[in-house]
Amino acid sequence: MSTETSRNLGTDLIRVHKAITRAITVSNWYSRSSGTPPGHREGFQSYERALVIFLNSHHIGEDEIAFPFIEKKAPHASFDQLRDDHRKIEVLLNEMSAWIDQKDTAWEPDSLSALNKTITKIEKLWYAHIALEEEHLGPQAIEKVLTAEENVQLGKQISAHAQQHSQPAELVLPFMLYNMPADDRAIMAQTLPPVIMEQLIPQAWKATWAPMQPFLLD
Numbered sequence: 214m215s216t217e218t219s220r221n222l223g224t225d226l227i228r229v230h231k232a233i234t235r236a237i238t239v240s241n242w243y244s245r246s247s248g249t250p251p252g253h254r255e256g257f258q259s260y261e262r263a264l265v266i267f268l269n270s271h272h273i274g275e276d277e278i279a280f281p282f283i284e285k286k287a288p289h290a291s292f293d294q295l296r297d298d299h300r301k302i303e304v305l306l307n308e309m310s311a312w313i314d315q316k317d318t319a320w321e322p323d324s325l326s327a328l329n330k331t332i333t334k335i336e337k338l339w340y341a342h343i344a345l346e347e348e349h350l351g352p353q354a355i356e357k358v359l360t361a362e363e364n365v366q367l368g369k370q371i372s373a374h375a376q377q378h379s380q381p382a383e384l385v386l387p388f389m390l391y392n393m394p395a396d397d398r399a400i401m402a403q404t405l406p407p408v409i410m411e412q413l414i415p416q417a418w419k420a421t422w423a424p425m426q427p428f429l430l431d
């Protein structure tokens with residue numbers, strides 16, 4: 214069995230999926246008519262923006278780094294399905310972006326209802342997608358396919374890629390970490406430079422991410 218000291222990328226993947234699953238569920242709830250109190254609307258738009266950026270970044274990282282690496286060692290037709298799911302979800306994330314970019318009209322009933330429909334479609338694709346993905350990239354699959362060195366090597370590549378694409382970091386990193394329960398967050402934080410948890414999130418980045426707090430975990 215892997216432990217946290219011998220990193221297993223499948224375990225990291227599940228943590229990230231759990232954070233995204235929570236964010237999709239929260240988004241679905243608050244995009245229902247009357248779900249978001251007026252005082253929290255700016256924060257909700259930031260939360261949706263962070264979700265779009267983070268989910269896109271997660272998929273690009275899988276398409277460009279994780280899938281090609283793992284597919285070489287364990288080819289399977291499911292990778293084509295997984296890539297196809299990413300493309301379908303990307304179209305829906307573009308619809309979410311269009312809603313986020315609206316100003317006053319975003320909260321009109323028709324706009325909000327369209328957003329909720331889009332998120333519901335993402336949610337449906339998402340659950341089937343992560344079930345298939347975790348079959349091929351979950352902890353047990355990764356344990357069979359990757360050596361300890363490959364876990365470290367691929368983990369570094371994925372982290373560097375995620376940091377490059379999850380921008381602005383002051384919005385997207387707090388979003389990722391605070392959609393995770395505290396135990397997962399503590400483990401994920403160990404993969405980041407300490408300055409992020411110790412100084413940037415509580416101080417310099419606070420004004421950017423604080424409006425999302427009503428939708429985040431403590």
Ligand SMILES: [Fe+2]
Pocket residue numbers: 226230271275346
């Ligand atoms: Fe994934």
Ligand SMILES: [Fe+2]
Pocket residue numbers: 272275295299342346
């Ligand atoms: Fe995926």
